[in-house]
Amino acid sequence: MNLDPAVLARIQFGFTVSFHIIFPTISIGLAMFLAITEGLWLKTKDALYLQIYRFWLGIFAMAFGVGVVTGIVLSFEFGLAFARFGQMAGPAIGPMIALEVLTSFFLEAGFLGIMLFGLHRVGPRLHFLATCMVALGTLLSASWILSANSWMQTPDGIAVVDGHVVVTDWLKVIVNPSWLYRLPHMLTAAYITGSFLVAGVGAWYLLRGEHVAFGRRTVSMGTAFATILIATQVFLGDILYGKMVQLQPAKMQAAEGFWDEQSESPAPYYWIIVPDQEHQRNRFALGMPVLGSIWLTHSLDGRVEGLKNTPIDRQPQMGWVFYGFRVMYGIAIIMFGVAVASLWLRWRGGLFTSRWFLRALVVMTPSGVLATLGGWYLAETGRQPWVIYGILRTIDAVSPVPANALLSSLIAFVCIYGLFGTSFVLFAFRMIRRGPQDAPAQAEASGSLKQALKAGVMNVPVGSTPVPAE
Numbered sequence: 001m002n003l004d005p006a007v008l009a010r011i012q013f014g015f016t017v018s019f020h021i022i023f024p025t026i027s028i029g030l031a032m033f034l035a036i037t038e039g040l041w042l043k044t045k046d047a048l049y050l051q052i053y054r055f056w057l058g059i060f061a062m063a064f065g066v067g068v069v070t071g072i073v074l075s076f077e078f079g080l081a082f083a084r085f086g087q088m089a090g091p092a093i094g095p096m097i098a099l100e101v102l103t104s105f106f107l108e109a110g111f112l113g114i115m116l117f118g119l120h121r122v123g124p125r126l127h128f129l130a131t132c133m134v135a136l137g138t139l140l141s142a143s144w145i146l147s148a149n150s151w152m153q154t155p156d157g158i159a160v161v162d163g164h165v166v167v168t169d170w171l172k173v174i175v176n177p178s179w180l181y182r183l184p185h186m187l188t189a190a191y192i193t194g195s196f197l198v199a200g201v202g203a204w205y206l207l208r209g210e211h212v213a214f215g216r217r218t219v220s221m222g223t224a225f226a227t228i229l230i231a232t233q234v235f236l237g238d239i240l241y242g243k244m245v246q247l248q249p250a251k252m253q254a255a256e257g258f259w260d261e262q263s264e265s266p267a268p269y270y271w272i273i274v275p276d277q278e279h280q281r282n283r284f285a286l287g288m289p290v291l292g293s294i295w296l297t298h299s300l301d302g303r304v305e306g307l308k309n310t311p312i313d314r315q316p317q318m319g320w321v322f323y324g325f326r327v328m329y330g331i332a333i334i335m336f337g338v339a340v341a342s343l344w345l346r347w348r349g350g351l352f353t354s355r356w357f358l359r360a361l362v363v364m365t366p367s368g369v370l371a372t373l374g375g376w377y378l379a380e381t382g383r384q385p386w387v388i389y390g391i392l393r394t395i396d397a398v399s400p401v402p403a404n405a406l407l408s409s410l411i412a413f414v415c416i417y418g419l420f421g422t423s424f425v426l427f428a429f430r431m432i433r434r435g436p437q438d439a440p441a442q443a444e445a446s447g448s449l450k451q452a453l454k455a456g457v458m459n460v461p462v463g464s465t466p467v468p469a470e
Helices: 007-043 045-079 083-115 124-153 170-174 181-206 212-247 249-257 291-297 318-348 355-363 367-383 403-434 441-446 449-454
Strands: 158-161 164-167 269-276 279-287 386-388
Touching: 007 045, 007 212, 007 367, 007 403, 045 083, 045 403, 083 124, 083 170, 083 386, 124 170, 124 181, 124 367, 158 212, 158 367, 170 279, 181 212, 181 355, 181 367, 212 249, 212 318, 212 355, 212 367, 249 318, 249 367, 269 291, 269 318, 279 291, 318 355, 318 367
Parallel strands: none
Antiparallel strands: 158 164, 269 279
16 A cells, blocks of 8 residues: 555544544533532532532543643644644744643642542632632633644744744734634633533433432533523624634635635525535535525625635635534534523423423533534634645645554554543443432531531542541
8 A cells, every 4th residue: 555644644633633622622611610610619508519519520530631641642743743844833833832831731730639639628718719720721721722723724923934933923923813713712612512511411310310409400500501602602603704704715615615706696505515626516515595695794695705716726625624614513503402492491490301301401412522523623624735824734744754654653543542532431421320429418408518518528439428527
């Protein structure tokens, strides 16, 4: 076989980053949920919030650990598989990654131990501070990584001298043209992921008739957060779409599935296409009439630009971009429908008893992860054929590494990451099946923080039988 090193390098990085992004998305969403839950516990003295906190803390810790381990690999891949990218862009990318470690990672590492093991040692208020610091650390981490990635999408504040990037304005490098729009979109996606994860597990308990109080509270909290966040995401997504039409028109042209320089008027909105990149056309297209003009141009007769506006050698592969966008957008529509249904059922008093809705929540449990992956494929495949948009092509960034070495490392990554992923899923399912610890009856009845502490709620491992503290 004649293996192409560039293709193997791209597959390897695509696989590892796709696997990695799942776990920061979960940990960012759950970190904020845990901070809110512990704050509610301190404010209301309701032991049920403490029970919820301790249950989700275990799953957060696993997601955080896997995210850290798989994230370290990506930095090595920059140097091993894309050395020319590192040589050229190192002066801009390197400091941002280093600052992510020096700020967010040190903050998380410094307070994570207190968060996991220190509640009965440092006291509730200091423990709440530790939880907030970890949540802040995840937010800072996302900010630095999105800044670096957004700079690769919309580079600014640099000059290219003798084939190397020279930073001329650090503020423009960090706060590049797309960062302020992509960051809130990504953070909201992570928080939505956490909301549907929490609500889905709570719904599963209600369907089984187990841990009813826990299930009702988590379904209520998860759907409330999801309703607010998905409504916010609709506006953030529309703003980001308009900005990327200006900054990366080829990406958005491919995302809509149009080839001609101007679509017909009114334009349809395509849901399914079979693109033919070679002949610059769609072999098949299925869509809704007029919706494209309404949704994309905010008018009844607007036209949509097609991919032929971009030279062929600078076009991304339409199929990857189009369906990445459809996965993200399609799931977002379903999320919005679930959020509307939750409001109606909450008003009617059937939020916890409508079995069809609870089943829908269970099905939607991983929806945030899937939507995030779709959005990530849209962002990354839509940037092609550039690794630094308009400056460095991906094919020119690949290291002179033999194809056999890349293939063997790719196989190793698939095996190792498969073990990581399987272990995470098995342990998470085991914790969910075992369920949350039962809060001591006297603390649950009175809602007293003091009694909860005396009963040793925070000293009991998740899922074990509570034993009163000495």
